[in-house]
Amino acid sequence: MNISSMKLPTAWLILGVAVAGHAYGAALTPGIYRIDAGSYLTAVQRADAGPNKRIEERFEHAFPAAAGVTYAVVSREARYAEPERNRVLFLTVDGYKAERGERSCIAYAMPGWNDYSTTNPFCAGEEALSDWTLASFVLRQPPRRRDLAGIHIPAERTPTQDDRVGCLLGVCDPAAYGKWIQRVEVTYRTDRFTLEKVRPYQDILFLENAVPIFASRERASNRTELKAGTFVAVLDRQSEWFEVDYFEHGNARHGWIDRDDAVPVQWVAQRATTRDFRFRVGVVPGVSDTDEPQPVAIEVLSRHGGQRLQVLRDFESDGRYVLGEEAIDVIDANFDGHPDIAIGGMSGGAGPNSTTNVFLYDPAWRQFRFSRELSELTQLWIDPKTQTVHSAQRGSCCSHYSEVYRYVRGKLTLVSSKDEYTNGEWVSITTGRLRNGKMYYRETRRRPAGD
Structure with a gap:
């Protein structure tokens, strides 16, 4: 596939212009983008000269000529719901290195990206990419500034007594004393890229x-x-x-x-088994030496033959509650009589809003499938006796919330909730109950205990 032969459908051009904006709303369309040759002269945001200052402008491409950048690759990822994340990769010639003393990224992620590392070298896109539509964006590197020799403008007349007094007070009339003009050379480094070929890129990997x-x-x-x-x-x-x-x-x-x-892992055999399966968890080292190993995969093996039957990936876990050979729990999370499996998710910072990754067994396909609705519930607890699913969360020291779910005709359904909030003077409690297929809520108030 030759990149230079790709053409952009007219419909994409029209759509791209229609949604132009500066707030990160619509995500960039995934595909191959090409540099607009003359945009480095027109897509700049000019610096303000200010009083007694002259800006002398230079215009360059965002990347130096040695980088050989003509194309950019854009992916769009929606695996974790909104907002959709874009990654942008600028294609440089082999062996290109950023200029000395300058951190010149060739890959960016947005929105909300701040996790740059040597193993995941994407810079925050909002700091460099702007003016995006569905089908174009601008790359702006920080302008370079260089002070030049100033220019002296001579006086037009001899100072008067009033001029001398004013100058002693810090206001010197340029007509009587002349003035200096500060000269600053500003080099703008900007390029616009426009979609040339739509490609359904889901991610960009390093x-x-x-x-x-x-x-x-x-x-x-x-x-x-x-x-x-x-x-x-x-x-x-x-x-x-x-x-x-x-x-x-x-x-x-x-x-x-x-x-x-792509991602070498250490496989850790698990104690948990089912009648048909045993499991291994694949972990990678934490970001720092003090971080727990991070689970990135679950291998499902035949209990008797040992052959690999399935690999589960692309779940989120920070490893805080994942303990070696006891990382996997076997539970019947949807009460269908078939064992499901679970592994720790995100800890929620201090822990009260932690999540659990749940994989429900599909007996028709003899495979485990990720359950997003269960995995997004915080402080998940499965009660097999009452066949209920419980979730709780803490908003602050004074705000607590809990929910109870049941499976109704195979669908996870909220049946009750409790929201408790105190402001120091009153405790407000809102309870919800499912009746005839609809949630009804009641609020009560009481004084805090001890008052």
Whole structure:
């Protein structure tokens, strides 16, 4: 696939112009973007000169010529609901390094990205990307400023007594004393990129290590090697494979990466088993030496033969409550008689709003499937005796909330809730009950205990 041959449908141009804006609303359309050749002269935000200051402007592309940037690759990810996240990769020539003393990113993520690291080297997109529509955006590097020799404007007349008094008070009339004009050279580094080819990129990944890339989803197929430090654009994220585009010498090439190669993990055997399955949890080291290992995969194995039957990935877990060989819990989370599995999710900071990743067993397909509705409930507790699902959360020291769910005709349904809030003078309690398919709420107030 030759990038330079890609053309943008007219409909995308019209749609892109229609939604222009500066607040991060609509996400960028995933695909290949091309630099607008003359935009570095017109897409700038000019500096204010101010009094007695002259700005002398220079205009450059956002990346130096040595970077060879003509194209950008954009992905759009919606795995974790709104807001959709864009990642943007600028395609540079092989071996390009940022200018000395300058942190010049080639990859960005937005919105709300602040997790730059050597293993995930994306910079915050809001700091550099702006003026986006569905089909275009502007890259702005910080302007360079350089002080130049000033210019002296000579006096037009001899100072009067009033001029001398005024100058002693700090107000010197330029006509009587002349003035200096400060000269500042400002170099703007800006480019606009416009969508040239729509491609359904779901993510952009950084390969920390060299990995093989295959022609198909078989390790026996033709392969080549992607060197460490390569970025790839993900077209499809499967449990065992990434379908990707990678970029070489102006061409987008297609291939498949085994996810076991992309992120090497340590597999930890689990004590928990079912009649048919046993499990291993794949973990990677924490960000720092003091962080707990982070679970990134669950391997489902035949209990008797030991062969891999399924791999579960793409769940969120910070590892705080995931303990070695006891990371997996076997539960019947939906009370259908088939064992399901769970693993710790996000800790919620101090812990009171922690989540649990739940995978429900589908007997028709003999596979476990991620349950988003259960996994998003905080402080999840399954009560097998009453066949109810409980959730609780704490908003602050003085705000607590709890819910009870049941499965009604196979659907998780809220049946009761309790919201308790105190302001020091009163305790307000709002309770909800499900009656005839509708939630009804009642609020009561009382004095705090001890008053």
